[in-house]
Amino acid sequence: MAGVQKACRTCKAFFMTRSTRSARWENQCFECHQKHKKTKQMVTFQEREQNIVQNLENRIVKTEDWMNNLPSIIGAEVSNVMSSIIDDELITTITEKNDEKIALALEGLVTQMKQFEDKIQKQVSMLNTRIVKIMKEMEE
Ligand SMILES: [Zn+2]
Numbered sequence: 001m002a003g004v005q006k007a008c009r010t011c012k013a014f015f016m017t018r019s020t021r022s023a024r025w026e027n028q029c030f031e032c033h034q035k036h037k038k039t040k041q042m043v044t045f046q047e048r049e050q051n052i053v054q055n056l057e058n059r060i061v062k063t064e065d066w067m068n069n070l071p072s073i074i075g076a077e078v079s080n081v082m083s084s085i086i087d088d089e090l091i092t093t094i095t096e097k098n099d100e101k102i103a104l105a106l107e108g109l110v111t112q113m114k115q116f117e118d119k120i121q122k123q124v125s126m127l128n129t130r131i132v133k134i135m136k137e138m139e140e
Contacts, residue, residue, distance in 0.1 A: 008032050 003017035008029040015029035028036060 010036070 003019050003026075004023035005014050006017055006023060006026065007013070008015055009027040010032040011029060013029055017023040017026040026033075
């Protein structure tokens with residue numbers, strides 16, 4: 001099957017087409033066609049590579065954003081949890097503990113005051129006895 005002689009679209013050299021039929025669409029000599037194919041593959045490969053790199057970059061940016069927002073996200077979550085705890089149990093617990101401490105302190109204070117009172121009363125009665133004794137001695 002003899003082809004037709006045509007001028008290559010790229011290098012302008014004459015070449016034989018593969019057949020009379022293929023002469024309709026064959027516009028390049030074999031070498032130029034191979035080069036073009038390789039270039040196309042290279043472009044596709046580079047595009048794919050670029051896409052991968054772009055994807056990675058996007059993911060890194062997203063991860064960085066996520067990391068940057070992390071403290072505020074955690075902070076908000078912690079303050080949420082804290083406020084709910086403080087609202088309910090913690091204040092009750094603190095109040096109860098404080099009430100217990102105050103009650104204990106008051107009890108101790110009352111006991112000390114009673115002991116002090118008893119002591120004073122004893123001293124007062126001792127003083128009374130002494131005064132009575134002295135008065136009796138003076139009368140005699
Ligand atoms: Zn050519």
